[in-house]
Amino acid sequence: MREIAPGAVHVPGWLTLEEQQHLVRACREWARGPVPIRHTALPGGGVMSVQTVCVGWHWQPYRYTRLAHDVNGRKVADFPDWLGELGRRALADAYGRPGDDYAPDTALINFYDAQAKMGMHQDKDEKSDAPVVSLSIGDTCLFRFGNTETRGKPYTDVELASGDLFVFGGPSRLAYHGVPKVHPGTGDPATGLASGRLNITMRVTGLR
């Protein structure tokens, strides 16, 4: 366990292999629908290189909706209780305090192939300051965790490997972060993911 910045904690190897396998199966199911995984279209006309599917609430730049207007208009899958339970355990382990009051209501599941990246951004479309819980499975990536003021330095580069937990909340909740690189072929196919990287972030939207 390492504190990267105040409120930002990296816990390597947090998920068991069985938990990773369970998450891979769940993500594969969500990727099929009711709202299929897609490269999110950006307002400027571009598309994201990662592929994303959401549960609980659908995220499209730059808001959450119940219906996926930018995909097929359908309602995304419900946020399952077991995922919230995993989120509470993650928070408790990362922060060393009870996570009982943490009630994530959305998860974004990102799939990165060998070329995919994510630019420096803030997770700021949530109307709650509750922490973000991030789980990684598959290929290791370079995760860049910065500051709340600018996309640039100072930042800390962290390698996120399969099974790693990263939590950011408190003074780090609005820190810029991104994924400049995925290291292809570094994941263990025993997770059920033959190639690429999965990242699952749980959040509290603050919406109802």
Ligand SMILES: O=C(O)CCC(=O)C(=O)O
């Ligand atoms: O893939 C990651 O580790 C980060 C994903 C992320 O920042 C996001 O979905 O907002």
Ligand SMILES: [Fe+2]
């Ligand atoms: Fe993010």
